[in-house]
Amino acid sequence: MQHIVIIGNGIAGVTAARHIRKKSDKNITIISSESKYFFSRTALMYVYMGHMRFEDIQPYENHFWQKNRIDLIEDYVENVDFESKTLKLAQTPPIHYDKLILATGSKPNKFGWKGQDYHGVQGLYSKKDLDLMEMNTRGIKEAVLVGGGLIGVEMAEMLLSRGIDVKFLIREATFWGNALPKEDSHFVTQHLRKHHGLTLMFEEELDEIIPDESKRAKAIKTKSGKTIPCQFVGLAAGVSPNVDFLKKSALELDRGILVEQDLSTNQKDVYAIGDCAQFRKTINDRGPLEQVWYTGRMMGETVAQTICGNHLEYKPGHWFNSAKFFDLEYQTYGRVWAKPKEHESRFVWKNDEKEVLLHFVFDKETNVFIGVNTFGLRLRHELFDQWLNEKRSIQYVLQNLKSANFDPEFYTSFEKEIVEAFNQEFDDSIEVSSKKWWRKLLNQ
Numbered sequence: 402m403q404h405i406v407i408i409g410n411g412i413a414g415v416t417a418a419r420h421i422r423k424k425s426d427k428n429i430t431i432i433s434s435e436s437k438y439f440f441s442r443t444a445l446m447y448v449y450m451g452h453m454r455f456e457d458i459q460p461y462e463n464h465f466w467q468k469n470r471i472d473l474i475e476d477y478v479e480n481v482d483f484e485s486k487t488l489k490l491a492q493t494p495p496i497h498y499d500k501l502i503l504a505t506g507s508k509p510n511k512f513g514w515k516g517q518d519y520h521g522v523q524g525l526y527s528k529k530d531l532d533l534m535e536m537n538t539r540g541i542k543e544a545v546l547v548g549g550g551l552i553g554v555e556m557a558e559m560l561l562s563r564g565i566d567v568k569f570l571i572r573e574a575t576f577w578g579n580a581l582p583k584e585d586s587h588f589v590t591q592h593l594r595k596h597h598g599l600t601l602m603f604e605e606e607l608d609e610i611i612p613d614e615s616k617r618a619k620a621i622k623t624k625s626g627k628t629i630p631c632q633f634v635g636l637a638a639g640v641s642p643n644v645d646f647l648k649k650s651a652l653e654l655d656r657g658i659l660v661e662q663d664l665s666t667n668q669k670d671v672y673a674i675g676d677c678a679q680f681r682k683t684i685n686d687r688g689p690l691e692q693v694w695y696t697g698r699m700m701g702e703t704v705a706q707t708i709c710g711n712h713l714e715y716k717p718g719h720w721f722n723s724a725k726f727f728d729l730e731y732q733t734y735g736r737v738w739a740k741p742k743e744h745e746s747r748f749v750w751k752n753d754e755k756e757v758l759l760h761f762v763f764d765k766e767t768n769v770f771i772g773v774n775t776f777g778l779r780l781r782h783e784l785f786d787q788w789l790n791e792k793r794s795i796q797y798v799l800q801n802l803k804s805a806n807f808d809p810e811f812y813t814s815f816e817k818e819i820v821e822a823f824n825q826e827f828d829d830s831i832e833v834s835s836k837k838w839w840r841k842l843l844n845q
């Protein structure tokens with residue numbers, strides 16, 4: 402019987418294992434050094450904030466794995482010999498594979514800051530990081546966070562929930578400026594500024610961490626020369642693929658493990674999925690690295706099909722993502738680049754009182770809808786995916802937005818205003834859907 406070995410028990414590796422089991426009788430082993438059982442990395446923050454226990458973020462009962470004949474090994478893979486198809490582990494005897502799936506995830510970036518290894522300085526990625534953060538923040542009053550992205554916002558929310566004052570150093574002039582257009586970024590900034598205890602410091606960079614006599618952080622210095630007292634420094638300057646242990650092997654790497662569209666690597670019978678995979682050729686307008694939860698799951702499903710004899714390519718469709726900035730919900734469908742492309746027009750509508758912003762992108766010439774960012778309003782994924790597939794116009798999208806809305810009442814009250822704002826800005830004459838509906842009735 403073929404032996405399928407998976408390194409990594411995150412969403413990508415575990416999805417691959419589950420789907421291989423559904424379709425075959427192959428022997429399956431998952432190896433991870435982080436934890437024996439799979440847990441939801443995206444929910445780590447809720448454990449710290451006391452909303453859930455760690456057991457609650459493990460989606461499967463412990464007996465699930467044995468029942469499904471998926472062997473679990475809690476150990477670290479030191480290296481892979483692709484010739485002999487053997488893995489060398491830190492504590493367990495070597496393991497032979499017939500097919501290998503690398504699902505090794507990411508690690509937090511550290512940019513060689515002076516003092517980055519002192520006590521009280523850490524990133525947030527793993528279960529170990531969560532435990533460390535629990536220890537590092539016990540009884541403290543002040544923290545500094547470095548890097549203005551999604552994990553930074555989560556860390557800020559976690560720290561504020563314990564009454565710890567947070568100074569958030571953001572290198573750019575706007576919040577999450579490499580991903581969000583400036584209007585959206587300002588909107589998020591306004592929302593974050595409402596949170597007592599959180600100070601956003603734009604265009605500030607960490608220079609060095611200053612220790613006390615026990616080598617614990619007691620302050621940081623910024624590149625502009627400010628000294629900020631703190632007992633905790635959260636490093637949230639992005640993540641990169643966790644591939645260091647593969648660097649001396651014959652596996653072809655760039656930032657991540659280079660894969661074809663079917664997720665195969667340059668080594669026979671070896672695949673890479675999830676955060677650690679880097680596509681040689683990007684798919685549509687997606688990036689070469691996809692470091693989000695649902696793409697890990699999709700890659701896991703895809704590779705399972707191939708391993709079970711139904712060769713498949715990874716076809717993720719249109720880009721989408723969602724996140725939360727404290728209680729402000731964010732969704733994106735299609736592509737909304739931080740800086741508009743030459744052929745794009747943009748239409749932004751916001752209501753500060755209700756904390757809602759919609760940012761539409763469409764083609765200047767053809768009016769074809771390209772993407773939307775929404776804040777404070779949840780829209781239906783399947784409809785946006787359909788409209789993007791059907792290459793619908795911006796006018797069509799605005800007229801039918803009500804059907805994509807989870808809160809039709811909100812949209813009923815603002816539809817007229819949104820459509821009128823669009824007509825005024827683009828000298829257009831689209832009508833609100835309710836009017837169209839009324840006319841249809843009259844004409845019947």
Ligand SMILES: Cc1cc2nc3c(=O)[nH]c(=O)nc-3n(C[C@H](O)[C@H](O)[C@H](O)COP(=O)(O)OP(=O)(O)OC[C@H]3O[C@@H](n4cnc5c(N)ncnc54)[C@H](O)[C@@H]3O)c2cc1C
Nearest residue numbers: 409411412413433434435477478505506675676692693694
């Ligand atoms: C705090 C936080 C919040 C997030 N929130 C969101 C969110 O809201 N939405 C979203 O879409 N995404 C979110 N993400 C990103 C998302 O969690 C990741 O994209 C996803 O978990 C990656 O899954 P993966 O299976 O590729 O890798 P991972 O989950 O990283 O799993 C890889 C595993 O492999 C193990 N491993 C690596 N190398 C070895 C080795 N040599 N030997 C043994 N074991 C090894 C690692 O220890 C790890 O356990 C968040 C990430 C973090 C850190």
